[in-house]
Amino acid sequence: MSEVESEHRFPCDQCGADFRFDPISNKLTCDHCGNQADLAEQFTGGAIKELDFKAALDAQLPEAEIEETRVLSCTNCGAQVEFDAVTHAKECPFCATPVVTDTGTHRHIKPRGLLPFALEERAAHKAMTDWLGRLWFAPNGLQEYARKGRKMNGIYVPYWTFDADTKSRYRGERGTVYYVTKTAMRDGKQVQVREQRVRWSPKSGRVARFFDDVLVLASKSLPKKYTDNLQPWDLAALEPYSPEYLAGFRAEGYTVELDEGYVEARKHMDRVIERDVRFDIGGDRQRIHDIDTAISDVTFKHILLPVWLAAYKYRGKTYRFVVNGRTGRVQGERPWSAWKIAIAVVLGLIVAGIVGYVIAQNQ
16 A cells, blocks of 8 residues: 655745645746746646556556545535645635544545646636626625635546447337328318328437547535536646646545446436437437447546635535636525515515506506
8 A cells, every 4th residue: 555645745946935836827836935937847748548447446457546645524515635744623625614634544546637727716716706796686795705705725626537439229210290181170160270290110220439538526525516517628638647736726535436437427428329319210209219338448537627616604504616717617506685585576566566556547
């Protein structure tokens, strides 16, 4: 078993303070003295190796593909976030729950690639507050608290990607719509009406598709509806994994295991295959009786995607907001202000009363 990986820290060669990865300059930057350093050349660009899915399930991956990191497990939301050995207490970045770090370790498959942050914290915070500002029914207190609140956390969120070659045989029916003219009685008169009918004919065939980078969230810490709505991710811009990109950020350990992720990926593949089958059947309508899919050459990657995260406790409730660290797209809990809703209802009733009065007067 490998030793626990150390914290992702890189000392400045001028003053000894910690470098952090700067999304704007794409360099390591020292906030203490302003010194900058380029990323190591071997970590930028190049192909990212896929791993064999069956070998991983059989626990036959090379030991070099496995690592251990020191993590903090939140008892409230279940997040596993990397922390250094000297950290004694923290607030969970995913749900703002105070936690004490009786730190454990997480033995897992190493990340193969990541999308570096392209958005700095200031821009992400502005995107979040602008989004909140467009929610008229959000409580003013929360909007102001978020606007003046502490900095957002830069978190690398774990994902799986799956590649697979599929060949599917199907049986079904093609429906062709046609019309017949019939005589019917309407209001005591005979009229000609057209009735729609469908002529069904048996259809069978084969479809094939190669799936590339089917993306599956490997975290249970955030609602999937939020992370799904952060898409699209420019996966073509993935960089080979380097801890230098994590300098100044945190990385969440995956809590959705590889086999669970594959089940989710297969659901996506099956939906796409069904769409392909309907297209192949053709016609105006389709019925599918059976699809038999053979899947081969399944490979996968563990990757990290950048998310700016804020969790605020406001009047006893936690509100979470996430920002795509590449595009600035925002998702989160939609807060509601009871008094704003009450005012809107009262105004609506007043307007309805005025309109009703005007109509009555005109009549």
